[in-house]
Amino acid sequence: MxxxxxxxxxxxxxxxxxxxxxxxxxxxxxxxxxxxxxxxxxxxxxxxxxxxxxxxxxxxxxxxxxxxxxxxxxxxxxxxxxxxxxxxxxxxxxxxxxxxxxxxxxxxxxxxxxxxxxxxxxxxxxxxxxxxxxxxxxxxxxxxxxxxxxxxxxxxxxxxxxxxxxxxxxxxxxxxxxxxxxxxxxxxxxxxxxxxxxxxxxxxxxxxxxxxxxxxxxxxxxxxxxxxxxxxxxxxxxxxxxxxxxxxxxxxxxxxxxxxxxxxxxxxxxxxxxxxxxxxxxxxxxxxxxxxxxxxxxxxxxxxxxxxxxxxxxxxxxxxxxxxxxxxxxxxxxxIKLLRTNETRYDNVLINNEQIKLDNIYGDCFELICDFSWENVLEFGIKLRCDDKENEKTLLYYNTEEKKIILDRCKSGLSKTGVRKCEIEKCKKLSIRLFMDKSSVEIFINKGEETFSSRIYPKKESKNIFFYAKGGIVNVNIKHWNI
CATH class of the missing domain: 2.115.10.20 (Glycosyl hydrolase domain; family 43)
Known part of the structure; x- marks a missing residue:
């Protein structure tokens, strides 16, 4: 031995x-x-x-x-x-x-x-x-x-x-x-x-x-x-x-x-x-x-x-x-809640055909909960681990026409590229809970109906988080904790 x-x-x-x-x-x-x-x-x-x-x-x-x-x-x-x-x-x-x-x-x-x-x-x-x-x-x-x-x-x-x-x-x-x-x-x-x-x-x-x-x-x-x-x-x-x-x-x-x-x-x-x-x-x-x-x-x-x-x-x-x-x-x-520190909360944020960044929502080790609701919108989502120019980002979004939640890591840094999708029943609400930890992301959709577990390797400096909507308006409640 x-x-x-x-x-x-x-x-x-x-x-x-x-x-x-x-x-x-x-x-x-x-x-x-x-x-x-x-x-x-x-x-x-x-x-x-x-x-x-x-x-x-x-x-x-x-x-x-x-x-x-x-x-x-x-x-x-x-x-x-x-x-x-x-x-x-x-x-x-x-x-x-x-x-x-x-x-x-x-x-x-x-x-x-x-x-x-x-x-x-x-x-x-x-x-x-x-x-x-x-x-x-x-x-x-x-x-x-x-x-x-x-x-x-x-x-x-x-x-x-x-x-x-x-x-x-x-x-x-x-x-x-x-x-x-x-x-x-x-x-x-x-x-x-x-x-x-x-x-x-x-x-x-x-x-x-x-x-x-x-x-x-x-x-x-x-x-x-x-x-x-x-x-x-x-x-x-x-x-x-x-x-x-x-x-x-x-x-x-x-x-x-x-x-x-x-x-x-x-x-x-x-x-x-x-x-x-x-x-x-x-x-x-x-x-x-x-x-x-x-x-x-x-x-x-x-x-x-x-x-x-x-x-x-x-x-x-x-x-x-x-x-x-x-x-x-x-x-x-x-x-897992034992790890939470420094809660930041935003209620009823309207995103109208735009991309926004919110104060104190960023980082490389965090828990993020987003509850989305909408009437008419084509696509909405979250951009994670972004650099300032978005040359590097991990994209999680929902397409209402395809009725699919999509994880895209084609620009996630040193990780392999690719896209993963799954269908979510037609609805007007979507809950996303995700855990970021330096080089991993675990995503729980609709209280565990679907999960995405993945490794990503962005630069240390890529810590921005953006929220966006295309083709309509989405309402979102957000909670963020540092870990």
Whole structure:
């Protein structure tokens, strides 16, 4: 196992901390590469969150589990890495998984990744436990699932485990030998001996149109009386405004038969409309809330300007989920309000075929709420992170003819260019709540009906915010807080 010297660690941290694009209130790696959130759980009153972590990035690939904890989902403290590749069944990384409370022991279930001497992949499902919630001991008889079941490839990973009616269940992402994505369901009495029940859903099952060659990072949970399979299909072709990222994330909503393992479901629905959102993990806390955190990144997209400073990616803010109109609504957890300072408020601002700038509405770390209403207007919106001449800007606007909300980052600085759109039902009101944090923006439309999560890399000086309307008049109520 590769070790990091104290000197190297100190030098890397100095380089990382000097980067303007470091975020203020999002979780990010202290150094190196971050991807999938893992093991999200509330245990003995504290929230624990793990994530895939490569401290040596970009020089070597060594996948650990980083570990943070919090009492309020906002302020996190860093602990020692929970898992490091050290055993034969994980020589090439401790890959993604989940966490459960097993008789008072914080227990991690994860995929051990191996590349054998021929360069072929081997995958093993493993467990590790902790008594003090900080130091983890791997099960002496790991792996607990050694073999990929017949008919599937070694793309077999990311176990999500939960308890139902006294038994343990595991959803695991995999690929058939026909190279079609699928999620399998397993069952166990003790987390050690597992039996396959069947296929929950798959890329060509029950009339679902072909939906990719691999399904990663499954979550299977009940929300407001509905069973939901949330997962990340790889290999889905773009379709209009849909599926425009390299890899997608979305869900099927229906009813799970625990005896057969099959989910009765409807259409696949994208969870987030932004440029960077992948591998979310869901947990239920002691208040009964369904909470979600995602990776604000996409696999195989590593051309960020932060790479030269030896770090890459971040996680989203924590979100609470609900079902409304047979759709998942996402909203920031209530605790996010702890970050608010210096409120600025404007009521009933009329914007008539013009662009305006308001005093004290600017910055690179803030929360902004805008409630728009109108009778006749063609387009209105917000220009974020603008320089004085608008050579640099991030544009969020609503087109009333197309009935679409649009995020345009073609002039957002060093980020990749592009546009993301989604349709909003015809209405005369639109609510936008957004969170800016140096190099990220998370946008919540109509109290969580749609979300856009994206990374942007504007210049430090680009902090102006403008509001505008074209082809008519819009009324807006605005609240702004520094963070």
């Amino acid at each position: 590769t070790k990091i010297s104290i000197k190297t660690s100190r030098e890397l941290n100095e380089k990382v901390n000097g980067d303007y694009y470091r975020l203020k209130y999002h979780l990010m790696p202290s150094v190196g590469f971050l991807n999938d959130p893992n093991g999200f759980i509330q245990f003995n009153g504290e929230y624990h969150l793990f994530y895939q972590f490569n401290p040596l990035y970009p020089k070597d690939k060594m996948v650990y589990w980083a570990h943070v904890k919090s009492s309020d989902l906002i302020h996190w403290s860093m602990l020692s890495p929970a898992l490091c590749p050290s055993e034969w069944y994980e020589t090439h990384g401790c890959y993604s998984g989940s966490a459960v409370n097993n008789n008072g022991k914080l227990t991690l279930i994860y995929t051990g990744n191996v590349k054998n001497e021929l360069g072929k992949r081997e995958t093993y499902q493993c467990i590790a436990q902790s008594i003090d919630c900080e130091h983890f001991v791997k099960y002496k008889n790991n792996p607990v699932i050694s073999n990929v079941p017949k008919g599937y490839t070694t793309h077999f990973r990311d176990p999500k485990v939960w308890k139902y009616d006294g038994l343990w269940y595991m959803a695991i992402g995999t690929q058939t030998e026909k190279e079609e994505g699928v999620v399998l369901l397993y069952r166990s009495e003790d987390l050690l001996a597992w039996n396959k029940i069947g296929e929950v859903a798959g890329a060509n099952i029950n009339g679902l149109d072909y939906l990719g060659y691999m399904w990663e990072c499954p979550n299977l949970f009940n929300l407001d009386g509905k069973d939901i399979l949330l997962f990340c299909p790889q290999g889905v072709e773009p379709k209009g405004d849909l599926y425009n990222n390299r890899y997608q994330c979305g869900y099927l909503l229906g009813k799970l038969d625990y005896k057969t393992g099959k989910l009765a479901y409807g259409d696949f629905i994208e969870l987030d409309r932004g440029f960077e959102f992948y591998a979310p993990q869901v947990t239920q806390d002691e208040k009964g809330r369904l909470l979600l955190v995602g990776w604000m990144g996409i696999p195989e997209e590593e051309d960020s300007p932060t790479v030269k400073n030896n770090w890459l990616h971040c996680l989203t803010i924590i979100r609470e989920l609900h079902i409304k109109n047979n759709k998942i609504y996402q909203n920031p957890v209530e605790e």
